[in-house]
Amino acid sequence: MTTGDRARAVGDRLARALAEAGVPADDASRITGTLATSLARRAGHLHDPQHTDFLHPARTALILLHDTPLTNADALTAAVLFDSEQPALGFTPDEALVLGGARTAEIVRALPIPAEAGDELLERLVSAETPVRLVALAERLDHARRLHLRPTEWWPAMHAEIEGVYLPVAERTDATLARRFRWWADMFAKRYL
Numbered sequence: 001m002t003t004g005d006r007a008r009a010v011g012d013r014l015a016r017a018l019a020e021a022g023v024p025a026d027d028a029s030r031i032t033g034t035l036a037t038s039l040a041r042r043a044g045h046l047h048d049p050q051h052t053d054f055l056h057p058a059r060t061a062l063i064l065l066h067d068t069p070l071t072n073a074d075a076l077t078a079a080v081l082f083d084s085e086q087p088a089l090g091f092t093p094d095e096a097l098v099l100g101g102a103r104t105a106e107i108v109r110a111l112p113i114p115a116e117a118g119d120e121l122l123e124r125l126v127s128a129e130t131p132v133r134l135v136a137l138a139e140r141l142d143h144a145r146r147l148h149l150r151p152t153e154w155w156p157a158m159h160a161e162i163e164g165v166y167l168p169v170a171e172r173t174d175a176t177l178a179r180r181f182r183w184w185a186d187m188f189a190k191r192y193l
Contacts, residue, residue, distance in 0.1 A: 002049055003039075003043045003049035003054070005049070006049050006054065007036065007039040007040075007043070010035075010039075010055050010058040011032050011035055011036060011058070013058070013062070014031070014032055014035060014058050014061055014062060014065075015032050017061075017062055017065040017066065018031060018032070018076075020065075021071045022071060023071050023073060023076070024073075027073035027076075028073075030073060030077060030100065031061065031076050031077050031080065034077050034080050034081060034099050034100055035057055035058055035061070035080045037099060038057040038080050038081055038090075038091070039054070039055075039057065039058070041089065041091075042054050042056075042057075042089050045088065045089055046089075052149045053083075053086065053146075056083065056089075056142055056143070057079070057080035057081070057082075057083075058080065059142045060079045060080065060082075060135070060139045060142050061076050063138040063141060063142060063177075064076060064079055064134060064135065064138045067174070067176045067177060067180065068134050068174050068177060070131060070135075074100065074101065074104045074107060074131075075104075075107055075131040075132075075134065075135055077096075077099070077100035077101075078096065078104050078107035078108045078111065078135055079135045079138065079139060081096050081099065081100065081104070082108055082111050082135065082139055083139070084111070084112070084113050084136070084139055084140055085143050087113055090108075091108065092108070093105045093106075093108045093109040096108040096109075107131060107132055107135065110128055110129075110132045111132060111135060111136050111139070112124045112125060112128075112136065114140075114161060114165075121161075121165050122164075122165045122168070122169070125165065125166075125169045126169060126172065130173065133169060133173045134173065134174060134177075136169075137166060137169060137170050137173060137177050137181075138177065140162070140166050141166070141177065141180060141181060143158075144158065144166075144181075144184055144188075145184060147159070147192075148188070148192055155188075155192060155193065156193065159185065159188055159189065159193060162181060162184070167181040167182060167185060
């Protein structure tokens with residue numbers, strides 16, 4: 001399957017999920033168009049249609065649509081533009097302004113990158129508005145779900161970050177995401193640590 005095939009398939013899947021969630025057609029079109037731009041950037045950087053990070057933006061949006069009540073177009077657009085693990089694959093707030101508008105750029109700006117936030121990560125997440133927290137949680141959950149595909153030296157630190165930061169924030173934010181983080185943390189510890 002080529003990069004283009006995977007991009008089209010996931011774009012179609014996201015379009016269906018947006019329609020099922022009741023996102024207006026104009027907003028859905030903006031989100032799927034932004035996803036296409038995001039996937040094109042990833043294709044240029046990753047050079048492998050099977051790379052685990054290629055479909056990350058779409059998976060993040062799908063987590064939000066399937067597991068949370070979030071249907072806000074600006075937040076969903078921000079979700080397909082942001083990458084907390086590899087910021088070079090994501091978009092800056094200035095780029096988000098052009099692609100999604102002022103509110104999307106504001107959300108991207110508020111999303112913390114764990115490696116940059118350091119000891120302030122928990123505080124930044126807890127004090128963020130709900131759409132920002134939901135996007136940050138869904139985005140990090142998708143990275144966590146693929147941690148076993150990354151070098152083993154990454155595993156303990158990210159598992160500790162999930163248990164110490166993202167799980168407590170999820171518990172304060174969304175019951176479904178909290179269950180998913182708890183299940184992942186328990187399963188990963190038993191299977192891999």
